[in-house]
Amino acid sequence: MNLTLKIWRQKNAETKGKIVNYSVADIEPDMSFLEMLDVLNEQLIMKGEEPVVFDHDCREGICGSCSLQINGEPHGPDRGVTTCQLHMRRFKDGDTITIEPFRAAAFPVIKDLVVDRGSFDRIQQAGGYISVNTSGNTQDANSIPVEKENADMSFYAATCIGCGACVAACKNASAMLFTSAKVSQFSLLPQGEVEADRRVLAMVEQMDKEGFGNCTNTGACEIECPKGISLENIARMNREYMKASVK
């Protein structure tokens, strides 16, 4: 496959970036999208040019490192996959592909296609944990009865890999799907219930501080989420927050 790539190039956080056009040839349909970018970078290095910087780590779809807004959608046109699991057979020979970083005030560009998603870490640090004694006398988890439905919903929320596709897809750059998944995974279990009120108030406060937009329930996040995190989590966060605020 021969492709034209329109890639956002930006030297660092301070400079202004721009779209630069590249051509890549002989791309195998079975390559992943990131492998295609590897091919481009090898070409650039051979020519003595600066390679395109992009995030990647596990390349198995579980770490949440890879990002990229591909042809206007986070992680590209496929549903339920991260960019590393997007394959070139999804595109046609001769296609033009636009590749941009995830855009949000709370996700500043570091270089080229890499953005700083530290705002997610700070939301998590604000309350996304449980305070348990781990000094050797930890209780066996199975000794606490948990409803099957709640356990399932909690685990489902916990599959969020924090990639930021929800923010990238949202027209308001809102982080509510991420924050609500992190709120839900704890509040649904007895271990997390104790700190539920404090948690939701602190995490929403941090989310607002980071400058994310507000949710208008368009549902783009749920559709673009590589892990299929449901809007049900946002509704749960809305309930939890209301409950915690009136107390």
Add this chain to the structure above:
Amino acid sequence: MAKSALLKSSLAKKYWMAFSGLFLCLFLVGHLFGNFQLLLPVGDAARDQFNEYALFMTSNPLIKVLSYLTYFSIIFHAIDGLMLTIRNRKARPQGYVNFKPSANTVWASRNMGVLGTVILAFIVVHLYMFWGQMKFGELKDNLYTTANDQEVADLYTLTIQTFQDPQMGLIWAILYGIAMLAIAFHLSHGFASGFQSLGVNHPKYNGFIRKIGYAFAVLIPLGFAIIPFYIYFVLDKI
């Protein structure tokens, strides 16, 4: 923290948006059923009934409380919406070169602000045309006595004449129809969205809420839109 959270936080803005929006949905139902009286055959009976109803709606103390709540909701809903829009714009200062929101969202959900602005403009014009005339305009000084001995302003004749006007009647009917289309799209997202914002989301009921929302978004604006066209095309000339 809790107190300021219920006023200033992003989630609180959603709650108030939902409360005011869903309250305005109730208002629409009441307003529509009142308006259906305009479909009665032209005559003194219809005229007296509608004008007495208008007097009741503007003088009954309980209804007055409801109407102030309605005015407040409209203004609050608009200001809250504007504040949300400003914040949301700030959240993405640098946009995408290529952004494909149509791949994952419906048009109405992305354009609530535009639709809301059209609706607000319509409300201002609509209030000026009828309510304003009754409260501050000529109608206020030309009261007449109905068969039930009630002194009323003749809002009925003004309404029928407006939509039967040989030059402007049909144009007004079409403009009102367009405004109702904006309300229909606004409701098609807003109704179910209000429930989601208040945390009402359960796989068992989501489908039901969405269906009720779509039915509401079609039937209520359609009911309103029929009235001016019915007055222009079907009702006897006044």
